[in-house]
Amino acid sequence: MATVTLTINDQIRTVEDIAEDTPLLWVLRDSLGLVGTKYGCGGGYCGACTVHLNGLPVRSCSVTAVAAVGAKITTIEGLANEGLAQGDKHLHPLQQAWIDLDVPQCGYCQAGQIMTAAAFLDANPSPSDADIDQAMAGNICRCGCYVRIKQAIRMASDGLAYNAMDAEEQQV
Amino acid sequence: MNTSRREFIKLTGVVGGGLVIGFHLPTGAETKAASLNAYVQIRPDNTIIIAAKNPELGQGVKTALPMIVAEELDVEWAQVEVIQSAVDYLRYGSQFAWGSHSVPDNWIVLRRVGASARAMLVQAAARQWDVAPQACSTQSGRVSHPQQKGSLSYGELASAAAGMPIPGDDQLKLKSRDQFRLIGQRISGVDNRAIVTGQPLFGIDQQIPGLHYAVYEKCPATGGTVKTANLEEVRKLPGVSHVFELVGNGETTELMPGVAIIANSTWAAFSARKQLKVEWELSDAASDSWTQTQKRARELAAGNGEDVVVSHGAVESALAGAGRSHTAFYAYPYVAHAAMEPQNCSAHYHDGSCDVWASSQTPQSALGNVAGLLNIPTSAVTLHQTRCGGGFGRRLMNDTVCEAAAISQRAGVPVKLQWSREDDMAHDFYRVGGFHALRGGLDEEGRVVAWDDHFITFSENGKSPSRGGDMKASVFPVPMVTNARITRTQLASGIPSGYWRAPGSNAIAFAVQSFIHELAATAGRDHLEFLLELMAMPLQSGAKLDGLNPERAARVITAAAEQAGWHKPRPAGTGLGLAFYYSHRGHVAEVAEVSVDKNRKLALHRVTVAADVGPIINLSGAESQVQGSVIDGFSTMMGLELSIEGGRIQESNFHQYRPLRMPDAPQIDVHFLDSDYPPTGLGEPALPPLAPAVGNAIFSATGIRVRELPLAKSGFSLV
Numbered sequence: 085m086a087t088v089t090l091t092i093n094d095q096i097r098t099v100e101d102i103a104e105d106t107p108l109l110w111v112l113r114d115s116l117g118l119v120g121t122k123y124g125c126g127g128g129y130c131g132a133c134t135v136h137l138n139g140l141p142v143r144s145c146s147v148t149a150v151a152a153v154g155a156k157i158t159t160i161e162g163l164a165n166e167g168l169a170q171g172d173k174h175l176h177p178l179q180q181a182w183i184d185l186d187v188p189q190c191g192y193c194q195a196g197q198i199m200t201a202a203a204f205l206d207a208n209p210s211p212s213d214a215d216i217d218q219a220m221a222g223n224i225c226r227c228g229c230y231v232r233i234k235q236a237i238r239m240a241s242d243g244l245a246y247n248a249m250d251a252e253e254q255q256v
Numbered sequence: 257m258n259t260s261r262r263e264f265i266k267l268t269g270v271v272g273g274g275l276v277i278g279f280h281l282p283t284g285a286e287t288k289a290a291s292l293n294a295y296v297q298i299r300p301d302n303t304i305i306i307a308a309k310n311p312e313l314g315q316g317v318k319t320a321l322p323m324i325v326a327e328e329l330d331v332e333w334a335q336v337e338v339i340q341s342a343v344d345y346l347r348y349g350s351q352f353a354w355g356s357h358s359v360p361d362n363w364i365v366l367r368r369v370g371a372s373a374r375a376m377l378v379q380a381a382a383r384q385w386d387v388a389p390q391a392c393s394t395q396s397g398r399v400s401h402p403q404q405k406g407s408l409s410y411g412e413l414a415s416a417a418a419g420m421p422i423p424g425d426d427q428l429k430l431k432s433r434d435q436f437r438l439i440g441q442r443i444s445g446v447d448n449r450a451i452v453t454g455q456p457l458f459g460i461d462q463q464i465p466g467l468h469y470a471v472y473e474k475c476p477a478t479g480g481t482v483k484t485a486n487l488e489e490v491r492k493l494p495g496v497s498h499v500f501e502l503v504g505n506g507e508t509t510e511l512m513p514g515v516a517i518i519a520n521s522t523w524a525a526f527s528a529r530k531q532l533k534v535e536w537e538l539s540d541a542a543s544d545s546w547t548q549t550q551k552r553a554r555e556l557a558a559g560n561g562e563d564v565v566v567s568h569g570a571v572e573s574a575l576a577g578a579g580r581s582h583t584a585f586y587a588y589p590y591v592a593h594a595a596m597e598p599q600n601c602s603a604h605y606h607d608g609s610c611d612v613w614a615s616s617q618t619p620q621s622a623l624g625n626v627a628g629l630l631n632i633p634t635s636a637v638t639l640h641q642t643r644c645g646g647g648f649g650r651r652l653m654n655d656t657v658c659e660a661a662a663i664s665q666r667a668g669v670p671v672k673l674q675w676s677r678e679d680d681m682a683h684d685f686y687r688v689g690g691f692h693a694l695r696g697g698l699d700e701e702g703r704v705v706a707w708d709d710h711f712i713t714f715s716e717n718g719k720s721p722s723r724g725g726d727m728k729a730s731v732f733p734v735p736m737v738t739n740a741r742i743t744r745t746q747l748a749s750g751i752p753s754g755y756w757r758a759p760g761s762n763a764i765a766f767a768v769q770s771f772i773h774e775l776a777a778t779a780g781r782d783h784l785e786f787l788l789e790l791m792a793m794p795l796q797s798g799a800k801l802d803g804l805n806p807e808r809a810a811r812v813i814t815a816a817a818e819q820a821g822w823h824k825p826r827p828a829g830t831g832l833g834l835a836f837y838y839s840h841r842g843h844v845a846e847v848a849e850v851s852v853d854k855n856r857k858l859a860l861h862r863v864t865v866a867a868d869v870g871p872i873i874n875l876s877g878a879e880s881q882v883q884g885s886v887i888d889g890f891s892t893m894m895g896l897e898l899s900i901e902g903g904r905i906q907e908s909n910f911h912q913y914r915p916l917r918m919p920d921a922p923q924i925d926v927h928f929l930d931s932d933y934p935p936t937g938l939g940e941p942a943l944p945p946l947a948p949a950v951g952n953a954i955f956s957a958t959g960i961r962v963r964e965l966p967l968a969k970s971g972f973s974l975v
């Protein structure tokens with residue numbers, strides 16, 4: 085049994101008395117009530133449980149909480165605070181694009197899709213369609229919302245590019 | 257509640273159509289909202305609260321149904337706040353999500369709900385102004401009158417309106433189509449903001465005080481019972497509070513035998529389960545082998561079926577006398593629902609009553625299931641409707657709800673029962689596989705004169721086909737062909753069957769619509785022209801169409817072909833394929849565009865869909881349903897198959913059962929044809945035509961006819 089102190093969405097959270105092999109997913113969901121991160125397969129196949137560890141997308145079902153100690157963890161609940169101002173100032177551009185394009189059907193996989201897309205756009209703000217396909221291939225959407233997910237990533241990346249351009253112009 | 261129909265009518269002041277408008281939504285003091293009927297509450301600030309009655313599993317009814325109310329109520333969508341209703345037959349009539357029923361069943365009812373509330377608000381305004389209500393008009397949640405300065409908001413009028421008599425259906429004037437302002441618009445789903453910010457919407461997200469975490473181990477071969485289990489050993493494991501066996505009631509849809517483990521976290525329960533060792537008694541367990549079943553079906557294909565589903569004309573002599581004839585054998589496998597939210601339910605049994613928090617497509621049935629199982633009155637069961645993380649028919653069955661309730665009752669604590677993905681794969685109610693031995697005859701002009709389908713399906717009870725495993729007598733083109741017959745053979749099976757998106761159509765469409773193309777090719781004729789000719793043939797005496805409207809069918813077929821550029825010349829190695837299917841009241845035609853190389857590497861580039869489902873309620877949601885159906889159809893036909901040996905499903909997770917991913921999704925062009933027929937649902941009808949459209953496109957591109965699903969079995973893979 086272990087006590088772990090985690091940095092989640094810029095907050096320090098301590099969880100006591102968990103088995104050392106407890107995946108981060110279940111600590112988020114059961115111990116901390118952060119249920120936006122979803123259980124889908126438990127094997128890292130579907131991507132529903134994707135969170136950021138130091139800005140990189142990881143499957144929280146396949147990383148133990150103990151291994152996440154010391155890392156900066158971001159979940160879907162904390163994504164909005166990191167977002168750039170666009171449309172709704174509280175939302176990340178991807179979240180806003182997801183609403184504007186009415187992406188979700190059942191919605192269950194979407195937190196994982198958005199977290200994967202957010203880390204991807206951070207690394208590659210102006211992706212091609214093929215880049216998007218490759219980045220998102222690890223996330224299953226059983227409802228088949230792929231067409232709109234791709235459109236929303238494109239919309240958000242265009243918005244990011246516009247914001248970046250705007251910032252450059254202001255600097256000039 | 258035992259209320260006679262007469263009392264019921266007296267109580268509600270409503271007679272026909274299942275409109276239960278006399279009940280009012282319970283209002284919370286904090287909302288200060290006035291309740292006009294079971295669906296509509298209005299706050300003083302003119303916020304309109306509309307209750308969504310049916311389960312939401314991604315089909316969009318939590319948005320579309322309230323849109324219907326809001327349209328007749330004459331309010332702006334921005335004013336509307338949607339809440340999920342309670343499960344309550346007296347207030348809401350039937351509440352369920354299946355068969356693409358929500359829109360057609362509730363279209364008129366919900367328009368009256370909105371119009372009735374509007375009429376009461378107008379009455380209240382007319383009384384305040386002392387004018388005739390007929391002279392008042394409404395717009396954007398306000399009532400105005402030509403002689404009055406200014407207007408009154410619904411919020412100002414609501415509490416007076418709540419006291420007005422409820423108008424009868426005959427007094428309500430519903431809008432004409434040209435007066436619709438909201439219906440037909442693109443409206444983003446009402447839960448989208450909560451979804452993208454990770455709010456607790458789903459069954460799995462519910463957190464009840466004092467919750468314990470449970471898992472339930474059942475025999476991987478359905479019907480097996482617990483012989484021995486190391487309960488004492490498991491009880492000592494970290495975090496474990498209870499371990500016990502349940503014998504169940506023998507109903508696969510309720511409670512089968514197994515071992516429950518309750519712990520202080522999901523992970524503790526999952527971990528303890530790894531140490532559980534159960535020896536199963538298998539004498540009554542399923543023993544199906546898919547390998548053996550396929551062999552048996554091929555042997556049976558040469559003969560006719562045991563029962564005649566439909567027969568007219570003289571099929572055998574027509575086939576014998578036909579100028580040309582053609583035969584083919586089609587096969588498709590068992591498939592799983594594999595919704596993204598693994599089955600789960602929270603339950604709290606206390607003091608003779610039970611609360612459940614469940615993602616269910618049939619919440620009203622769940623009340624009865626739980627009550628019967630726990631031996632308590634139905635009125636003692638409360639189901640809290642949550643958003644469902646996908647359904648596709650899986651959540652029609654309330655087995656998980658029953659298990660959670662039984663575990664809570666036995667342990668005396670509130671529990672969240674969590675199935676693993678492996679449980680979800682092993683204990684589904686599967687879409688049964690099936691086989692079609694088809695024979696067709698053509699006359700000298702290449703017209704279809706004979707059609708014979710020996711349909712081989714499954715039966716769990718030895719009497720009737722498995723759930724979703726029957727074939728209707730009305731499946732096109734049978735009603736139009738002079739000499740036509742469907743016979744049926746049922747193979748015994750112990751694998752639990754269920755309804756899977758577009759049941760009775762989802763795979764039959766592949767066999768039937770592919771074979772029509774085969775006959776067109778045999779006749780050397782253009783598939784489009786051949787299909788339209790067949791659709792225009794007269795209905796045979798005694799045959800039924802069961803809702804298929806040949807004119808609507810011809811329109812969507814023609815539209816899909818035109819939009820896809822059917823007659824344009826195509827490069828080698830590419831092909832277009834056409835298919836039509838009528839299911840769940842929807843007429844849908846699809847054209848698939850594929851390219852295939854010599855190594856059978858396949859790419860589905862584009863799917864053009866033309867659908868006639870009457871007026872569209874939410875254009876965004878409707879288009880999304882079609883896109884999802886196309887992708888679901890392609891995903892399933894490409895690579896999904898369950899191997900079954902020893903009565904056990906061999907695929908355990910998404911590394912073996914592999915739904916389509918983004919890189920393989922096609923471009924999808926959706927065309928809704930305008931029609932004045934009543935609006936119908938879109939959860940299902942766009943799925944069945946996809947598989948035959950793709951199969952026909954592969955034939956057009958390569959000359960290779962695919963008669964077995966998934967395509968992976970014939971060596972096809974995605975580029």
